[in-house]
Amino acid sequence: QSTPVAMCYSCPEEWADWGSELRAIKKAIGITVPADAKNSGQALSQIVAERNNPVADFANMGITFGIQAKKLGVTEAYKPAHFDEIPAELKDPDGHWYTIHTGAVGFFINKDALGNHPMPQSWADLLKPEYAGLVGYYDPTSAFIGFMSGMAVNTALGGSVDNFDPGIAYFQQLKKNAPIVVNQSSYARVLSGEIPILIDADFNAYRGKYRDKANVDFVIPKEGSLPVPYVMVMVKGAPHAENAKKALDFIMSDQGQAVWGDAFLKPIRPAALSTEAAAKFLPASDYARVKSVDFAKVAEAQKPFAARYLADVR
Amino acid sequence: MTSIAAVVERAPVSPGADPRARENVLLLLLITPAIVVFSAFWLLPIARLVALGASGEAGIETYLSVLTNGRYASSLLQTLALSGLVTLTTLAIAVISGLFLVRQDFFGRSALVAVMTLPLAFPGVVIGLMVIMLGGRQGIVGDVSVALFGVKTVFAYNMVGLFVGYVYFSIPRVILTVMAAAEKLDIQLEEAARSLGATPPMVFRDVILPGLQPALISSGAICFATSMGAFGTAFTLNAGASVLPMLIYTEFTLNANIAVAAALSVVLGLITWAVLALARSFAGSGVSAAG
Amino acid sequence: MRHGIGFWLQLGFTLLVSAFLMVPIGMSILAGFTENYFRGPSSGLTTRWIVEVWERYGDNIFLSLGIAASCLVVTILIGVPAAYVLAKRQSRLSRMFEELIILPVAIPGLATALALVMLYGTFGGFRSSWTFVLVGHVLYTLPFMVRSVLAVLSSIDLRTLEEGAASLGAGFWTRFWTIVLPNAGSGILAGSLMVTTLSIGEFNLTLLLTTPFTQTIPVGLAVAYTNARLELGSAYTVLFFAMIIPLLVAMQIWGNPSRTSTKRKRRALEKVVSP
Amino acid sequence: MIRKMDSSPIRLRNCSKTYGDGTIAVGPVDIEIAAGETVVILGPSGCGKTTTLRMMAGLEMPDPGGHVLFGADDVTRLPIEKRNVGMVFQSYALFPNLDVLENIAYGLRVRGIGLAERSARAREMMGMMRLEPFAERRIDQLSGGQKQRVALARALAIQPRALLLDEALTALDAKLRDTLRTEIDVLLRRLGITTVYVTHDQEEAMSLGDRIIVMDRGKIVQIGSPREIYHRPGCRFVAEFVGTMNRLPGEVRDGQFVTKSGRIPCRHLDPDCREVMFRPESVTIADPAECDLTGRVAATFFLGDRTRLVVDGIGDQPVIVESESAGEFVVDQIVHLKVRSAAVHAF
Amino acid sequence: MIRKMDSSPIRLRNCSKTYGDGTIAVGPVDIEIAAGETVVILGPSGCGKTTTLRMMAGLEMPDPGGHVLFGADDVTRLPIEKRNVGMVFQSYALFPNLDVLENIAYGLRVRGIGLAERSARAREMMGMMRLEPFAERRIDQLSGGQKQRVALARALAIQPRALLLDEALTALDAKLRDTLRTEIDVLLRRLGITTVYVTHDQEEAMSLGDRIIVMDRGKIVQIGSPREIYHRPGCRFVAEFVGTMNRLPGEVRDGQFVTKSGRIPCRHLDPDCREVMFRPESVTIADPAECDLTGRVAATFFLGDRTRLVVDGIGDQPVIVESESAGEFVVDQIVHLKVRSAAVHAF
Numbered sequence A: 001q002s003t004p005v006a007m008c009y010s011c012p013e014e015w016a017d018w019g020s021e022l023r024a025i026k027k028a029i030g031i032t033v034p035a036d037a038k039n040s041g042q043a044l045s046q047i048v049a050e051r052n053n054p055v056a057d058f059a060n061m062g063i064t065f066g067i068q069a070k071k072l073g074v075t076e077a078y079k080p081a082h083f084d085e086i087p088a089e090l091k092d093p094d095g096h097w098y099t100i101h102t103g104a105v106g107f108f109i110n111k112d113a114l115g116n117h118p119m120p121q122s123w124a125d126l127l128k129p130e131y132a133g134l135v136g137y138y139d140p141t142s143a144f145i146g147f148m149s150g151m152a153v154n155t156a157l158g159g160s161v162d163n164f165d166p167g168i169a170y171f172q173q174l175k176k177n178a179p180i181v182v183n184q185s186s187y188a189r190v191l192s193g194e195i196p197i198l199i200d201a202d203f204n205a206y207r208g209k210y211r212d213k214a215n216v217d218f219v220i221p222k223e224g225s226l227p228v229p230y231v232m233v234m235v236k237g238a239p240h241a242e243n244a245k246k247a248l249d250f251i252m253s254d255q256g257q258a259v260w261g262d263a264f265l266k267p268i269r270p271a272a273l274s275t276e277a278a279a280k281f282l283p284a285s286d287y288a289r290v291k292s293v294d295f296a297k298v299a300e301a302q303k304p305f306a307a308r309y310l311a312d313v314r
Numbered sequence B: 001m002t003s004i005a006a007v008v009e010r011a012p013v014s015p016g017a018d019p020r021a022r023e024n025v026l027l028l029l030l031i032t033p034a035i036v037v038f039s040a041f042w043l044l045p046i047a048r049l050v051a052l053g054a055s056g057e058a059g060i061e062t063y064l065s066v067l068t069n070g071r072y073a074s075s076l077l078q079t080l081a082l083s084g085l086v087t088l089t090t091l092a093i094a095v096i097s098g099l100f101l102v103r104q105d106f107f108g109r110s111a112l113v114a115v116m117t118l119p120l121a122f123p124g125v126v127i128g129l130m131v132i133m134l135g136g137r138q139g140i141v142g143d144v145s146v147a148l149f150g151v152k153t154v155f156a157y158n159m160v161g162l163f164v165g166y167v168y169f170s171i172p173r174v175i176l177t178v179m180a181a182a183e184k185l186d187i188q189l190e191e192a193a194r195s196l197g198a199t200p201p202m203v204f205r206d207v208i209l210p211g212l213q214p215a216l217i218s219s220g221a222i223c224f225a226t227s228m229g230a231f232g233t234a235f236t237l238n239a240g241a242s243v244l245p246m247l248i249y250t251e252f253t254l255n256a257n258i259a260v261a262a263a264l265s266v267v268l269g270l271i272t273w274a275v276l277a278l279a280r281s282f283a284g285s286g287v288s289a290a291g
Numbered sequence C: 001m002r003h004g005i006g007f008w009l010q011l012g013f014t015l016l017v018s019a020f021l022m023v024p025i026g027m028s029i030l031a032g033f034t035e036n037y038f039r040g041p042s043s044g045l046t047t048r049w050i051v052e053v054w055e056r057y058g059d060n061i062f063l064s065l066g067i068a069a070s071c072l073v074v075t076i077l078i079g080v081p082a083a084y085v086l087a088k089r090q091s092r093l094s095r096m097f098e099e100l101i102i103l104p105v106a107i108p109g110l111a112t113a114l115a116l117v118m119l120y121g122t123f124g125g126f127r128s129s130w131t132f133v134l135v136g137h138v139l140y141t142l143p144f145m146v147r148s149v150l151a152v153l154s155s156i157d158l159r160t161l162e163e164g165a166a167s168l169g170a171g172f173w174t175r176f177w178t179i180v181l182p183n184a185g186s187g188i189l190a191g192s193l194m195v196t197t198l199s200i201g202e203f204n205l206t207l208l209l210t211t212p213f214t215q216t217i218p219v220g221l222a223v224a225y226t227n228a229r230l231e232l233g234s235a236y237t238v239l240f241f242a243m244i245i246p247l248l249v250a251m252q253i254w255g256n257p258s259r260t261s262t263k264r265k266r267r268a269l270e271k272v273v274s275p
Numbered sequence D, E: 001m002i003r004k005m006d007s008s009p010i011r012l013r014n015c016s017k018t019y020g021d022g023t024i025a026v027g028p029v030d031i032e033i034a035a036g037e038t039v040v041i042l043g044p045s046g047c048g049k050t051t052t053l054r055m056m057a058g059l060e061m062p063d064p065g066g067h068v069l070f071g072a073d074d075v076t077r078l079p080i081e082k083r084n085v086g087m088v089f090q091s092y093a094l095f096p097n098l099d100v101l102e103n104i105a106y107g108l109r110v111r112g113i114g115l116a117e118r119s120a121r122a123r124e125m126m127g128m129m130r131l132e133p134f135a136e137r138r139i140d141q142l143s144g145g146q147k148q149r150v151a152l153a154r155a156l157a158i159q160p161r162a163l164l165l166d167e168a169l170t171a172l173d174a175k176l177r178d179t180l181r182t183e184i185d186v187l188l189r190r191l192g193i194t195t196v197y198v199t200h201d202q203e204e205a206m207s208l209g210d211r212i213i214v215m216d217r218g219k220i221v222q223i224g225s226p227r228e229i230y231h232r233p234g235c236r237f238v239a240e241f242v243g244t245m246n247r248l249p250g251e252v253r254d255g256q257f258v259t260k261s262g263r264i265p266c267r268h269l270d271p272d273c274r275e276v277m278f279r280p281e282s283v284t285i286a287d288p289a290e291c292d293l294t295g296r297v298a299a300t301f302f303l304g305d306r307t308r309l310v311v312d313g314i315g316d317q318p319v320i321v322e323s324e325s326a327g328e329f330v331v332d333q334i335v336h337l338k339v340r341s342a343a344v345h346a347f
C-alpha cells in the first residue's frame, strides 16, 4: 500500500470521538487508521484468535480488558511519549497497557424521546414501570462500558468485587422494563430517540448535547457511580509496528490528548483539557459521587460477574 | 463421475481407445477447478472446525454441552421454535398470495409480483433496519398504535422483531417457489375434481395442496434452514444472544471461546443439513438453498 | 361482477403483505433524506447524509463492487464447466458433488466463516487481504451459478444436442464452444445476476472474514446501523438500494431462464390446450 | 352388472364464446344431442372444439344470450360441480396423490358416500374396466392405456348425466388407441350414455360417432353421420379435412373434365368448375385403352393390406392411389388410372 | 441439383452391447446393409433398436469382439465425429442458438469450409427441402414438420456416407407423418444414400423399407422385404407385431381346424396346432351356407374407405374383420365369415 497504515481494533467512529482522533492522526503524521466498530471484548477475542497471525497493530479497550490482554500474552510492551505522566494505578509498569482517557458511568438521556416522563435521577428510578421500554444498557458480559455499568450499579447498591448480589438483583428487576441490551456503541440510537435512556459514559452525552446540539442530557445517579478508564494496548507481533508506535505517540501528544478534551473525555494528561471544555461537564459536586476503585481487582471480577449475569439474568 | 475416476485409472488414453474414455478425461479436467476450490476452502476448513470443536478443555464433550448447558440448549430451542414459526407463517402467506398472483390476471398483477419478490437478496442487516422502521421506537407500527390506542408498540428488539424480520426475508424466496409450483399445477386436475362434484374448498384440499406439497416442503425446508442460520438481522437488532448464530458469534468474539463456537457451529450446520435432507427425502430432489 | 368476494379478500391480503414489504423500504429512503428523522420530514429534506456516507464509506462500496466482479469471474470460470460436467454425467458421485457444493449455503454462514478463519487466518497477508473475503463469497455463490447453468443444460436435452453436433463432425471442444456455452447463455446470465446480487449483499459469512480495511457494504451497513445516526444508516441503505434494486429487477426480467416473454400467452393457452 | 345409465339430451342454444382477450373462440352455435347418443366434434386445432365442450361441461360460460340445456333444465349458470357430468381429459388428469381405487371413488367421496359403499361402487367400475389388479397402484405406476381406463372409470363412477371426452385417446400410441377405441365404443353403447367426444383425428371421429359435428374456425360447417361426412362432404373444407383427397385442376369441356394428362367423363359438374376432387379408393389402375389419366409412379408404399401409389405427372400435385391388388409397382413405371365418376366432387 | 451421394455399405459383425449396469441391450447381431439401400429396424419399445443404430453411428462401442464396418473400413473405434454419418433424432436435436441456415451449415462450419461456400451448400439443401423462406428463422419459430426437414437437411448437408434416423417421424401428428414419409421416401431414393431407419411403428416400417429388420429383446427375429414380413411372418412375434392378427384357439381334425363356432378347412396345418392366426383382410363375409365361422357384431367402425367389424362369439377374443363393402352392419347382427385358408398361419 502506498500510504502508511496501521490497524486499530475497537476505535469506533462514533465512540469517544475516535473519528476525530483518527482524522487527526492522518492529518498530523500521515498514517491511515481505519475506524473499527468492535467493542473491547470483541477486540480482545479477535486479537486472541489471531495471535498466530495478528491483523491489528493496537487496540483501544476498557482498562480491565487491557489487564486481561496482558495476562493472555497478546500485548507488546510500549511506553509512548508522556508515559510518565500517567498515574501509576492507571498503567502497566512496562507499558503493556496504559490509560489515555477516562469517563464516568451514568444515564445518557434523550429528553425528546423521554416525552412527558421526568428525568430519572437514580438507579432505582429506572426500575419504575413508567420507564418500561425506554431503558437500554450495554451487555455486561461483553462491552467494557457494559461491565462497568454492572459494577457501578452493584457498588452503588452496596455490593463489591466479591459480592454481585445487589447488581444481579437489580438487572433481574430491570428485566420487567424490557430493557434494550446492546453490544456495539449505540450513541446514534440515543440521539435518534431509538433508545431514550442509555446507561453509558458521560462523554457520549456531552458530545450529543454540545457537538450535535441534540436535546440530550447526562445524569450521575444518586446512589453513586464508577469511572471508566480506557487504555491502549499494542498487539504482540503487530504487522505495522512502527506506524502503530507513531500513532500511539500521537495519541499521548498535546494535540492528540486535546482531541479527547474537546470530545468531553477527561484526558489522562489533565493539562490538555481546555477550560471551555471543562466548563461543559456536570459540576464537580456531581462527580464527587464517582468513586474510583482498584481496577486490578475489578479485572479479576470480570469473568465471575459475567458468569453470574449469564446464569441469573439472561 | 464414478466412471470418470474409474476410467482414468483403468484406461490409458490412446487414439484407439474408447472415445468415451477421452471425453471422461476432458470432463474431469473441466470439473477439477471447482473440486479443488471447494475442497481447499470448504471441506478442509470444515474438517478442521469439527476437530476444533473437540479441542477445548472439555474435549469431545463440548459437543454435548450444546445440549447439556442450559443457555446453549435454550438458545437452540428458541432458535428452532422461531424458525418453525417463521416457516409456517411464511408458507401460509406464500400460498394465499402466491396462488392469487398466479391464478388471477388483473391490472397491476406483475407490479405486485415484483414487489413481493423484490427483497429477495436483501442482506439480513438491511432487514434489521426494515424491522426498526416497522417496530422500532419511531416505527410505523408504534405511530399507528399511539394514534389508535395511545400506547406505543415497540417490538423491534425482542423475539417478535426477529420473527418479523425473518418472515420479511423469507417471503420473497418462498413465494417464488410456490408461484413456480402453482404455475405448473395442472388446471385440468382441478377441473376434473370439479367435474366429479368437488366444491372449491374440496378442490383446494384434495388437489391444490397436494399439488403444491413438494414445493411447500422444499421451500419450507429452505426457509427453516435460512432462519436457523440467519445472523445479520439478529446482529442489527442486537437482540442479545437469544438465537444460536448470535450465541456463536458472542462465544467467538466476546469470550474467545473458540472450541464452543466451533462445536455450536457444527451442531447448527448438522441440524440445518438434516432438515434439508429430510425434506428432500419427502419432496424429491430440488430441495436446496437456491433462492 | 367479474370477481367474487374471494378475489377481493385475497387481493386485500396480498396488498397488506406488499405493504409490509414495501413500507419500511420507503421509510428508510425517507429517513435517508431527512434532516432529523426523530422530528420527521418537517425538519427538512437534505442530501447531506448521502454525501457523508459517500465520504465515510465510499471505499466500502468500491471494495464490494470489486469483490462482486471478481466473484462473478471466478464462479463463471469454475462453475460453468462444473455445471456442464454435472449435466453430462449423472452418477452418484456427481450428484454428491452437487449436494456438497450447496452446503456453504445450506449451513449457517457463520460456521463456514469460522472454519475459514481458523484454518487460513494464519496465512500471512491472505487473512488481511480482500481475497479472503472473496473466497467466502465464491463458496457462497458458486452453487447458484452451477445450479442455474445446470437447470438450463438439463432442460435442453444436452446429450442429444451434442450427439447431433458430433454426428456433424464436431469434436469435444468445438461442441463445448459452439453448442454448450451458447445454449447455457440464459443460465449463465441468470446465475451471474444472482451471484452479483448475493455477493454485494452477503453478511453472514463476511462479517468474520473482513478486517477494518476490507469492510464490504453490508458490514459497513451493520456498523452504521448500530453505531451511527439512523439518518446516516438510512442514507447508506439508500445507496445500497440504488445498487441492488436494478440487479433485482434485472433478475426478475432475465433471471428465470425457463420463463419467456410469451409466458402470459402460453399460460392462457395452457388453460385450454392440454400440456 | 352394467346398468344403462340415466342420461340427458344436451342442447346448446345460440352459444358463442369470446375470451377475455377478445378472441372469439366459438361463433354462435346450436347443437342438439339426443339422450344416449354419441356425438363427435371434429375439427382442426384451434377451431373451438374444446371451448364448445367446456361450455357443455360448465367450465366456460357462453356469452350472454347463449343457453345450455340438459333435457329441460337450463344449466347455463350452473357451475360444473353441480352439473353431474363425467369428463375425461387428454392428459387424464388423474390425481397423483391418490391410488387407482381412490381416484375412481373420489366423486363418490365428495358426495359424502360412506367408505363401504363407495369402495363397492368403485370396485364395480374397476371390474367393468378390467382394472381390478391395479386397485392399490399409484397413478405413475400405470401404463397410458390403464390410465385412460381409470379416467373413464372415474368419470362414470358418479353415474353422470352425460360423458364428455376431450381428445381422450390422443396421448396413446396408434395400436393402443385402436384397441381402446373399440373398448370405449362397445362400453358406451352398452351404457347408453349421452357422449360428446372431441377429436381432431378424423379416423377416430368416423369410427366412434353416431353423428359428427365438423367445426372450422369457431363455426359448425357440417353435421352428419360418418358416412355422410365422408361420402357427401358439404364443403371443400370437410372434403379435404376428412380422409385423403386428390385434387386435380382442369376445366369442363363437353361433359368431360379435361386435365393436362387426360380427361374424366363427368356429367354432373358445373361448367365453370376449375378443379375436381376424388378419394384414392375411387381410382383404379386401368388398361391403357380405357384409362382416364396417365402418370408415373413416384413412390410406392406397402401398407400390409393395401398398396399406396404416389403418381406424378397428372396434376400439379401427385395423385394418391390405393389398391388392394398385390401387383408390384416399381418407381418410374407408367400407370393408367380410371376415376369412378360418381365419386368426383367439386366445390 | 440433387446429386447421387457416395455412400457406404454398413456391416455389423458380431455386435452386442452390454450397458454399464449389466443390461444386455443387444445380443450379438450381424447386419449387412448394401450401399444405397434403405433398411428399417422395427421392434417394440426397449428391444434394442436405438442401441443398434447408435453402434452404427459410433455413439456406442460394441462389446469386445464386435466390429462395425463401413465398406472396407473398420470404424469400430472411430468416434462419431470422424465417421461422417448423418443422424436425425426423434427430437430433431436442432441447435436452438443457431437459425435454420446456420443449423444446416453447422457440419460444414466445423469442417472449416468458408462462409461463402457453406452458405451456398446450405442454401442448396434448403432448396431441396423447400425451406428457403425460413432461412433466418429461429428454431422455436418452426412447426414440427419444418423442424423435421431442417434436421434432415442438416444431416444431408455434410454428404454423409450413411443416413441414420431414429424414430424420425414419431413426434409428428398422423397426417403430417404421412406426408413427410412420402417426401423422405422420394428423396432417399433419388439420393441413393444408405439409410437406416429405426421405428416401432409397423406401418411406417412397411412403407419406407427396402428391407425390414425385426428385433425383439435384443435379437433379430426376421429380416425381409415388407411383403415377406407381412405375408410370411417368421414367427408368432412378428405375426402379432406387424399388422392386425386374429387369433383363434381350436384343434386340427380331419384336415380342418375346428373351433367352438365353426371349422376352417386347412390342409397345411401341423396336427398338434392349437391356435391359428389370420389377418382381417383374409376374412370375407359369406353366405350362411358356405361360411366357416359364425359370430355376432359387437361394434362397427366406419373407416371411410373401409368398414371394420368387431365380431364376438368366435374365439375367446373378438375377431376383427375388414370389408370394403359399403353394406351396413348393425350391432348384435349375426354374421357369417369365410377365411381364406392359404392365409392362415400357425406357429
Ligand SMILES: Nc1ncnc2c1ncn2[C@@H]1O[C@H](COP(=O)(O)OP(=O)(O)OP(=O)(O)O)[C@@H](O)[C@H]1O
Pocket: C268, C269, C271, C272, C273, D019, D020, D021, D023, D024, D025, D026, D043, D044, D045, D046, D047, D048, D049, D050, D051, D052, D200
Ligand atoms: N383462455 C383463453 N383465452 C384466450 N383465447 C383462448 C383461450 N382458450 C382458447 N382460446 C382460443 O380460442 C380458440 C379455440 O380454442 P379451443 O381450445 O376451443 O380449440 P380446439 O379446437 O380445442 O383446439 P385443439 O385441437 O388445439 O385443442 C383458439 O384460437 C384459442 O387460441
Ligand SMILES: Nc1ncnc2c1ncn2[C@@H]1O[C@H](COP(=O)(O)OP(=O)(O)OP(=O)(O)O)[C@@H](O)[C@H]1O
Pocket: E019, E020, E021, E023, E024, E025, E026, E043, E044, E045, E046, E047, E048, E049, E050, E051, E052, E200
Ligand atoms: N444407457 C443405458 N444404460 C442402461 N441401459 C440402457 C441404456 N440405454 C438403453 N438401455 C436399455 O437397453 C435396452 C434397449 O434400449 P434401446 O434404447 O436400444 O431400445 P429401443 O428399441 O430403441 O426402444 P424405444 O423404442 O423405446 O426407443 C432397453 O432395455 C433399455 O432400457
Ligand SMILES: [Mg+2]
Pocket: C272, C273, D049, D050, D051
Ligand atoms: Mg382442444
Ligand SMILES: [Mg+2]
Pocket: E049, E050, E051, E166
Ligand atoms: Mg429408441
